[in-house]
Amino acid sequence: MAGPEVQVVVAHRARATLRVGDVFLKVDPDRAGIDAEVAAMAAVAVPTPRVLWREHPVLALERVPGTALGTFGGATPVGAAAWTAAGAAVRSVHETPLRAAGAEAAASASVPSADRLDDACAWFAARGLLPDGVLERNRRLGQQVLGSPRRAFVHGDLQPDHVFVDEDDRVTGVIDWSGAGAGDPLLDLAVLTLGHPQHLGDVVAGYGRDVELPAVRAWWAYRCLTAVPWLAEHGFGPPETYPETAVLLRDGG
Template identity: 45%
Template sequence: MDEIEVVVAHSERTTLRVGGTFLKVDADPARIQREAHAMTLAPIPTAEILWQRPSVLALKTLSGGPLGLLGEPSTRSSAAWVAAGAAIRKLHQAPLPPWVGPGPDEIAAELDERCDWLVANDVLPVDLVTRNRAVAAAALRDWSPVFRHGDLQIAHVFIDEDDEVAGILDWSEAAQGDALYDLATLTLGHPEHLDDLIAGYGSPVDRDVIRGWWSVRSLHAARWLIEHGFDPDAPGCEFDVLRSQTY
């Protein structure tokens, strides 16, 4: 009998693996229904949906392995990163999903609250937070919405043995949003692969905006990560990203 593997677990969502099946359990039934809908709309490979029940989504295991992990060097080839960029471009050119993600004003307001919390609780030095909030401003501008994945972490992109995209996981944050947010999320902690990603994406990007999103995501996620038992100060993770942004 296969053992049950807890892939990730926190108060909002839990993912279990049982043999060749992943079970995603979400405290918000509407969110997991929206995730399943986004997967059916996406024009790029995703995990096969085996079945769906209120608060539970069963997915077939993807082939291949992740493009990398935050905090660890990616050993995937340049071709794999180029393929990831091409897949993201295809997603961004697809018809918009029917729901809208947060806009720049909403993100800025939440970001300021998170920055205040980091300083008030002595989590990070005030000058580091202030400098990164200034870098983040480049991302908080008007954008033309695309079909944005919304949580395109490096571990969510699976690559097969031919350096092609086997599938992309975790569509819970998919919505209309900024294209460069996805590119920035995928290269968070891995800026050395940005050129290959852009080459596959096939369109020039504003690198100051990419850097801005690196700061936004790292500042914004820190409190949630800490409160849910994760360590943003682990080597190569969010706090190292913030430190690298201030050169």
């Protein structure tokens, strides 16, 4: 009898993730990155995938139960209560002591860079992917996150398909900690709601703290502007089809 098929979850030049039944295999040549990911999962007070084994460059993780909040650019299969529970889980992540997580140093993806924003805007301008006015408005929004004094332990890539909940709207797992480290906590809230702005209020309600909503929207712009060139250069298809491009058009129009 045939065993489970091998499914490619994501693959690019930096790393790849495969699924075989209920086991996920992350292939990453960066040993330090894998070490940091395992340390992050051990430090946070939210459910994370169980480490089955690791043998460089492979990390084997057990599948977490539940349903993902949704996909970026797609519909969400869960209601407002699940998004509120996710907001509470994000607050718990941000309460993780940086020293305990071994994350005193900032994760590069979590720290906004003026050079990276300028390079991304030049990339867009050279290709004419956005109307000039839309690009300029998003550039101005993205500049608002530069030099942010906010600092906490962050997931770094908290997309809605990285958060799983059960039928009782309890968070059952948060996956993909490869970008975890010190950074602006509003980045996590922004990435989580980027494609589902209608649930920003639900997430903030669960987060239970005052949140600068304009800063979240500024992170939407920065994240999309800087992500699209990277995705295009790593073979993710035509950039005009990306949900990130749709967000830039949505918020910069």
